[in-house]
Amino acid sequence: MIPRLSQASAPLTERVRVIDEHGQAREASIPAERALTIYVDKHELVTLMTLGAQPEWLVLGYLRNQRLVAALSEVESVTVDWEVGAASVRTRRGIERIAERTAQRVVTTGCGQGSVFGGLMEDLDRIRLGEAVVTQAQLYGLVNAIRLQESTYKSAGSVHGCALFAGERMLIFIEDVGRHNAIDTIAGWMWLQDAALQRGDDKIFYTTGRLTSEMVIKSAQMGVPIVVSRSGITQMGLQVAERLGLCAIGRAVNKRFLCYSAPERVRWEPGLAD
């Protein structure tokens, strides 16, 4: 059963007047940023600051990645109303012990949505990632696809982008002012797809942001065993990746990259690097 979803998209950029270094007034684009308070069965859960590209997918993915909802069928509807900055979620049977499960607060490293509820780390050892590998040619194709993508970042900057790939084929690209919102939006989108697209174990996750522990954990929760970033990795991101056997690739720009963990998941073709 697919939940009913509103379609509350909104403009992603705003034109503003700035003064440049020559003292000249001109226009520039900046990313939109909206407060979205999630209510689950009238219980206020959290307020996210978001670009607002796909708020319904974001809400679904947030509930999924916080493991508050285990299956899409538990959700009856998601209704986003930008007038009041609210996303109202109705579940079919309620969420057990919701107050208790959202009480513990961990403020994390990542951009945006930096708060993960307790218990996320505890479940790491239950995750079993599939056997996926990425060829070096696919990796280069993926980096190039990102380079060609038209984006809010190109027009306004100050957003993070995330994408999901099957090999070098981009399935979806999402930007947000918080990169955790971007990955959660992809998690929500995946839930709404058919079985082949819902599978994570033959997919590759790309992010413009750093590979922090939360990014690695969220990718693993989605079952995606390979993550690629143009940025680097933090110490805890690496620890979690190694523990999970997740392949973390960073500094991926043009032909360059560094593989931080699980190099057995890369089908090396070093001749392509020259």
Next chain:
Amino acid sequence: MIPRLSQASAPLTERVRVIDEHGQAREASIPAERALTIYVDKHELVTLMTLGAQPEWLVLGYLRNQRLVAALSEVESVTVDWEVGAASVRTRRGIERIAERTAQRVVTTGCGQGSVFGGLMEDLDRIRLGEAVVTQAQLYGLVNAIRLQESTYKSAGSVHGCALFAGERMLIFIEDVGRHNAIDTIAGWMWLQDAALQRGDDKIFYTTGRLTSEMVIKSAQMGVPIVVSRSGITQMGLQVAERLGLCAIGRAVNKRFLCYSAPERVRWEPGLAD
């Protein structure tokens, strides 16, 4: 009365083994990342993910910027123990209604420490910023000082830097895996200085990160009326800056910059831009 502070610094980078695009194993530096749980009078407050450069200043600045502690004299001691990842804060008289005041959660855009407790926005209208201006020459001096700064970013990447300036003179430079940690650390450091350095109204705040609403609010709370970033601004960052009359300057790289708000605080010398 100055609180007693431990001095629990720790290595900021770690050498790890990576494989590059040529299939060659080599070493790379990555930033350290540590969980630090803050306990105030034995009440567990929050867990921050931090580089750990100056954890005691971070804890003081966090309490200050969350407005849980109004004056340094309220704090008796801050003791950081990396063995257990804990910062134990003792106050002289306790914090009133601490559970209630830290119950509301807003997950924000910024990197790291993205959670601000409720009420922060409500106090904006009480903030009165001083008359400070920045000359274009000072702005260029400041950007150059940042360029010359030796940093964890240069050796390991994946951290945000913040600095406090008096004109073009850098007073302190702090990096962290979360940029909110970096600004909070500066807030903590300021509290420990003499009266001239505690003043914000003749200072300039620099950040490598985006000018989000929280960054603007935190700068204003510290009384600093000018913020400069190499990155851009978000919509809510701009709204808050305009409401406060705070001068937000972004895209500051080499001779280029954009002034997003309060251009009357810039003493324009456009001849320097050529």
